[in-house]
Amino acid sequence: MPGRTAASTGRSARISPNLALDQRIAERAAAGERIVHLGFGESRLPVFPPLAEALTAGADRNAYGPVVGDPGVRSAVAGYFDRRGLPTDPDQVIVAPGSKALLLALQLVHPGDVLLADPCWVTYRPQVLLAGKRAITVPIPAEAGGVPDPALLRDRIRSARLDGDRPGILVLTSPDNPTGTCAEPELVRELCAIAEDEDLLVISDEIYRDLLHDPDRPYLSPAEVIPHRTVVVTGLSKSLALGGWRIGVARFPADDAGRRLRAEVASVASESWSTLAGPMQAVAEYAYGEPPELTARLRADARLHGIVAAAVHRIFTEAGAVCRPPTGGFYVYPDFAPLRDELARLGVTDGEGLQHHLLEERGVAVLAGAHFGDDPKALRFRAATSMLYGATRAEQRAAREAGDPLGLPHVAAELDRLRQGLAALTGH
Template sequence: MIEHSHYLSNTAKNLKPSGIRKFFDLAAGMEGVISLGVGEPDFVTSWNVREACIQSLEQGYTSYTGNAGLIELREEISYYLQKITNKYYNPKSQLLVTVGASQALDIALRAIINPGDEVLIIDPSFVSYAALVDLAGGVPVMVRTKGEEEFKLQPEALEAAITDKTKAIIICSPSNPTGTVLRKEELERLAVIIEKHDLLVISDEIYSELTYDEEYTSFASIEGMTDRTILISGFSKAFAMTGWRLGYVAANEEFLQAMLKIHQYSMLCAPTMAQYAAIEALKNGFDDVAHMKKSYRQRRNLVVSALNDMGLTCHTPGGAFYVFPSIRKTNLTSEQFAEQLLLEEKVAVVPGSVFGESGEGYIRCSYASSLEQLQEALKKMQRFVDKF
């Protein structure tokens, strides 16, 4: 018998498994669990989008596309981005279709990072960011935020985190896990510091369509930031297409070509039939997006009100489909709260600590569930919290 661990890379051995998966796995082994942990829409992909995929199969479109994706899809993405950023991205040279936004993040980081380069990550943040920086050979640097400031990155915290090794910052607005949205004036204040220190921005805008109280502002639309910004998005959240695994990246031509080379060797192209479905989504899918947004907003208001009423202080998130309430009054850690709630009441949430040190004392709850399930889960949470 060989010692298999001897052959593993140090990076792979030291990479921590996703903290989210731990609670999904626990919940999967129990019957009757209401999950508020899953980060995906509870809606099914719209029928016209599914039908476009079926038609592509019937017509035999089952071969590879070009590495960058179907030009028809890139043209639709370019048209869409021009509406939300007021910037033109050349579909032939500045857009790349990827296997989900996750792959876009991966190749963006690999395209810009040299060993030892530091990448700033807002804490709390999506669990993949730090891991992908590690895998690219960089050093993730967490920049802490505060619940009383709605977990918004403050300019002075950004400035204090920058060193001579800092190359980029990852910004996600609306945020996973907090639902926080950075307003235009807040992004502008960050942009001043980013330009001063000559940093790049990887802007994860996967939740851009899911904002509820004000118009969304893309970081790429901020004056002077377009060439500094690698914009990443996709179809998973707004169009309820998580399983289709389709995303895209928009960037300066030189950045884009570097990412395209990595994409060519690691993935070749995104699934052909999913690309045809995405064309239909961008052409005729926004009525369904509006319907989903209306439902999410109703659910958000219900959940935020109920959590605050039960003593779990929670700001009203401006976007995505997550709330991030404080559980400090229970005197439990985030992990203890999540484990006990699951075992005693069969409600699954994610401990805030898996998203970074700033998340300790909080939990992430997704409201991408039916009103009936949310109401039942909230009753169970009320009963659980009452014990404390």
């Protein structure tokens, strides 16, 4: 049936498409080609110096330590959630080498097939299949990505059960990848009501939560509405540009069922990653303690992401695309359906064809919507705007510190090259 991905016991050698694209861009750049790189979801900013100092200070922490994490780091993470309206005991927390590991462990231990937004982050579906389950996809609403349209979700659950599937998990992401948008509180409440009625575990991926472009924008976590059935997963890869350091955390419900689920994830951890590396626990303890200098840095980064994402959004809409305005993170997800006839004359009839044409003919790297589960024929792609801050650490620091980052020569030049590539593509 449409919107249903079969489980498979096979294992593909294909790596994640965003990683594959990034490797290809690196090869072309090494060959001297100039590419406007919007294809990789990475916060391309320098490491905040106190984080490096925490890493150095923790370098002698070479023992394995507890599987779930040392008490100090779990207390810091609990405080982080407390400050966001989610009272948390350290014994509700697990730290891990990245949120990906935690997401996969949850798929392995909790029964039931998995409901996903369509489109959604490229890793969700492969993890569902690795766990031997089915991915049941539901289109996103007009307002935002990262969540299924509640008007469609309940019917999709019931039709899936009639087909023999067993929906048991609902994954929500806000702000999301690929659209860069944030679900409004009322939308979250509607989805939580369905999860309650249908007895679903909610996995709330909040890794972009601290990168809302408007710090006053209301944010509602499902864990505030249905705390007994929500696991929150987050990490430092996006908010603090620490993707390569691999630091993730999960917050489990406080009741007996939550304790059992946490124990099962810890069991998977003990047989796979063992524990988060000791030096990284030192980093996480500092970061989740949120000292003033760190929160100031985070605000500056979120401001930069918002300014540049808005500029890229304007370029796409001026070129004729329709696109949700970005509100968090560093992504834009344009739809070039209004220009289908013009693109067809160039031989472009689907999303991957558009990705290929932009890269090979226009020097612009993006990731087709098909890689996020979108309709392969749709002319949609994700653009990662954080790749525009500069090629060097000095340029990236200048972008973060500038009152007007769009006025910096290196940022303006990349935006101009993007604008020109789209003009040549569409004739606008």
